[in-house]
Amino acid sequence: MALEFKLPELGENIESADVTRVLIKIGEKVEQNQPIVEIETGKATVEVPSEVSGIVDSVKVRVGDKIKIGATLFTYSTAGATLKKAETPKSQKPEISQPAVKKESEPVITTKTQAPGKVEFRLPFLGEGIESGDVTKVLVKPGDNVEFNQSVIELETGKASVEVPSEVSGKVLEVKVQSGAKAAVGDVILIVMGSSSTPVKEVSKPAPALRVESQTKQASETQEERSKMFVPPVLSVTKAGMPDKIAPAAPSVRKFAREIGIDINEVSGSGPSGRISIDDVKLFAKNLNQKIRKEGGLTGGIGIVKETLPDFSKWGDTERTEMMNVRRKTAEHLSYAWSTIPHVTQFDKADITDLEELRKKYSKTVEQAGGKLTVTAILLKVIASALKKFPQFNSSVDMERKEVVYKKYYNIGVAVDTEKGLLVPVIKNVDKKNITELSADLAEISRKAKDKKLTIDDMQGGNFSISNLGGIGGTYFTPIVNSPEVAILGVSRGAMEPKFVNGGFVPRLMLPLSLSYDHRIIDGADAARFIRWVAEALENPFLLNLEG
Numbered sequence: 001m002a003l004e005f006k007l008p009e010l011g012e013n014i015e016s017a018d019v020t021r022v023l024i025k026i027g028e029k030v031e032q033n034q035p036i037v038e039i040e041t042g043k044a045t046v047e048v049p050s051e052v053s054g055i056v057d058s059v060k061v062r063v064g065d066k067i068k069i070g071a072t073l074f075t076y077s078t079a080g081a082t083l084k085k086a087e088t089p090k091s092q093k094p095e096i097s098q099p100a101v102k103k104e105s106e107p108v109i110t111t112k113t114q115a116p117g118k119v120e121f122r123l124p125f126l127g128e129g130i131e132s133g134d135v136t137k138v139l140v141k142p143g144d145n146v147e148f149n150q151s152v153i154e155l156e157t158g159k160a161s162v163e164v165p166s167e168v169s170g171k172v173l174e175v176k177v178q179s180g181a182k183a184a185v186g187d188v189i190l191i192v193m194g195s196s197s198t199p200v201k202e203v204s205k206p207a208p209a210l211r212v213e214s215q216t217k218q219a220s221e222t223q224e225e226r227s228k229m230f231v232p233p234v235l236s237v238t239k240a241g242m243p244d245k246i247a248p249a250a251p252s253v254r255k256f257a258r259e260i261g262i263d264i265n266e267v268s269g270s271g272p273s274g275r276i277s278i279d280d281v282k283l284f285a286k287n288l289n290q291k292i293r294k295e296g297g298l299t300g301g302i303g304i305v306k307e308t309l310p311d312f313s314k315w316g317d318t319e320r321t322e323m324m325n326v327r328r329k330t331a332e333h334l335s336y337a338w339s340t341i342p343h344v345t346q347f348d349k350a351d352i353t354d355l356e357e358l359r360k361k362y363s364k365t366v367e368q369a370g371g372k373l374t375v376t377a378i379l380l381k382v383i384a385s386a387l388k389k390f391p392q393f394n395s396s397v398d399m400e401r402k403e404v405v406y407k408k409y410y411n412i413g414v415a416v417d418t419e420k421g422l423l424v425p426v427i428k429n430v431d432k433k434n435i436t437e438l439s440a441d442l443a444e445i446s447r448k449a450k451d452k453k454l455t456i457d458d459m460q461g462g463n464f465s466i467s468n469l470g471g472i473g474g475t476y477f478t479p480i481v482n483s484p485e486v487a488i489l490g491v492s493r494g495a496m497e498p499k500f501v502n503g504g505f506v507p508r509l510m511l512p513l514s515l516s517y518d519h520r521i522i523d524g525a526d527a528a529r530f531i532r533w534v535a536e537a538l539e540n541p542f543l544l545n546l547e548g
Contacts, residue, residue, distance in 0.1 A: 002057045002058070002077060003054070003076055003078060005050060005051070005073050005074055005076060006071060007039075007048065007067055007069055007071050008051065009251050009254055010069065016069070017039040017040060018039060018065070018066050018067075019037055019038070019039055020039060022036075022059060022063060023035050023038065024056055024059060025059065026058060027055065027056060029054070030052070030053055030054060030056055030074075031050070031053045032050060032051065032053050033049045033051075033271070033272050033273070034049060035049055036048055036049070037061060037073060046248065047273070048073070051250055052078075053078075054078045057074075057075045057077055058074060058075045059073075059074045060075070061074075117193070117194065118191055118193060119170065119192045119193075119194040120190075120192075121167060121168045121189050121190040121191075122188050122189060123155075123164065123184065123187050124167060126155075126157060126162070126164075130456065132157070132182055132183060133157030133182070134155070134156045134181075134182055135153055135154070135178065135179055135180065135181050136154045136156050136161065137179055139151050139153060140152050140153075140190070141175060142172050143171070143172060144171070144172045145169075145171055146169055146172055146190070147166070148166065148167070148169045149165045149166065149167075150169075151163035151165050152166045152189060153177065153183075155183065157456065161452050161453065162455050164189070166190070168192050169192070170194035172192055173191045173193055175189075175190055176188045176190065184268070185270075186270075247265045247267060247269070248269060248273060248276060249267075253276055253277060253278055256278050256281060260285055262281055264281070267281055267284045268280065324421065326421040327420075327421045330421055330422060333483070334480050336483060337480055337481055337482065338480055340483065341481050341518045342518065343478070343481060343516055343517075343519070345478040345490075345514055345515065345516045345517075346517070346531050347476050347513065347514055348528075348531045348532060348535050349510045349511060349513065349535065350510070350513060350536075350538040350539055351508050351509070351510055351538075351539050352494060352509050352538050355378070355541065356509055358541070359375070359378070366435075366436050369436050370440045370443065371436060371440035372442075373435070373436075373439050374442070375468065375491065375511070376442060376466060376468045377439040378435055378538070379489070379491065379534075379538075380412055380427060380438045380466070382534055382544065383430070383464055383466065383489065383534065384412065384430040385431070385537065385544050386530060386533055386537070387463065387464060388410070388431070392521055393464060393526075394410065394463050394464065395407065395521060396485065396486065397484070399520075404521060407463050409428075409429065410429065410430050410431040411429065411430065412426065412427055412430050412462065412464050412465070413426045413462035413466070413485075414427065414446075414465070414467075415466065418449055418452075423449045423454065424459070424462065424465055425445045425449050425454055425459060426458065426461050427441050445458060462485060464485055464489070465488040465489070468490075468491040469492055469493070472493075474492045474493060475492050475493075475512050477490050477492065477514055478490070478516055479514060480516065486517060486520075486521050486522060487515060487518065487522065487530075488516050489531075490514035490516065491513060491514075492514070494509050494510060494511040494512075495509070496508070496509055496510075513531055515530065515531040515534075
C-alpha cells in the first residue's frame, strides 16, 4: 500500500509556497533528511527534507506549482525503510514501563555524496561548550578551488587557535567571513559550486550524557520546568509578516518550540544541513533564559548584583581597549568557577634538597630526549600517582543530577604564561608515561602555547591542574580551581631555609605548595593528606614506586 508524504508546516503564517525544483524521481530510494523539493515562500528559498524513508512510487508536484501546507508531495512504499518516531500510529501505546536511557557519545561523523550546484559550508560543531570564535585568517578567496578537508579559515575560540577544514569541495563563489569577524557554529563560511561526485562530511553533536528516568516522570517534569525557566521572546518577522528564513525542522519540533514560546526560525540546527532538533530548541531557550537573567541585573553568581562602573574620566585621562578573546574567556570562566565552587586552600612545604641534586644530575639526559627536566615535569608524575591514591581529586561534581563523576584516566593541565594571557593546555595519559616522556611533552605543549598553535583538543579533557609561579617569585598563593576539575596545585619559588635535622639546624631547599580544592567533594582532612603525600613523594621519590 502506497503511503503519502505531505508538505509539513514551515513556519508561523506560512500556508503555501512555489515549487522551484524537484529533487526526486519515481523509483528512487529516499532517506530521512534527504532534500526532496526546493520551494520559495516569502523571501526565503529552502529545501524541504523528507521525514520518511522508502521507495518513491509517484511524484505529485512539478516545478512552478503552488502548493499548500498538507499537500501530498510524493507517495512511497516502505520496503526496507524506517519511519520516524513521530509517525507511530496513535492507536499504538508507547512503552512507559521501561526507563528511557540516553548515553553520552562522541560526535558522529558520516560521509555522503554532495548534490550538484551551490553548496553552503557552515561553521561545523567544534566541541562541547564552543559556540563561536574570532576569525583570525581567511585562507581562501572567490575563484579558488577547495578540496575536501582543505583548511579554509583560522579560528580562535576560547583559548585555542584552530584551522577549520572544508567539509565540501568545489569552486569558491563567495566568502562570507573576513579576518577580525566573529563566527558562530552554523554560520555560513563559504558558498561553493560543487559537483555530484563530491563527498560531504556531516558531524552531529554528541548525545546528552547518560541519564535514566521514566518517560512519565520526564513528561510531568518538563511542563513544570518550562513554566519556571522559559520566557517567550519577541518573534522575528518581516514587514509582510513572514519569517526571514524557513527553519528545517519536523512538525513535532515546531510544535514543541511554539509551546515554550520560541521562534523556530531563530534556532540554529546541529543536524545535517542545519536540521533542528528538540535538543537545539532547548539549548536556545536555555541560553535565552540566561541572557534575560543577566540583563535583568544578575550575573552567573547566585544573588550577586552587577554594579555599573563609575565615570573614571572625572579623575583623569583614561584609555579603553577591547578585551582579547583569551582574556575575555578567562574572565568568564574563572568568574563562574569562583562563584560556583566553594574554594579552600591548603598550604604545605616539601624539602626538595635531594630531588634538586637528582634533577641537575639527569637534566642532560632528558635534554637529549627533547625535554627539560623541571620540577613541573616531575610533579606531573607525582600528581598522577596521587590521583590514583586519592580518587576524589580525580572527579567532577554534577550538581544538576546530584552525582559525582569519577574518572579512570589521568590528564593534567599545566598553566602557561603567554603574551595573550594564561593558557592551560592538557597533557594526556600522564600515568602511562615516564618523567623523560613527560618532560618532552611539557616542552612541546608549552612551545605550542607560546606560538599560538594550540588546538581545541590540546585545551580539553583535564582532570587536575598545576600552576607553577616559581620562575617569577613569591611564597604562597591561592589558585582558582579550573572547573569542572575539583583541585589545582600552586607551586611557588623554592628557597633555602634552616631545618632542624638530627639535633641541629641545616640549610634545606624548601618548596612552597598551595592546594586549592572544591569543598563540595573534598574535605579539609583529605586535602591535608593529599598535599602531604605529594610533598613526601618529592622528598622521597621511592614512594612513587612503592605506592604510586
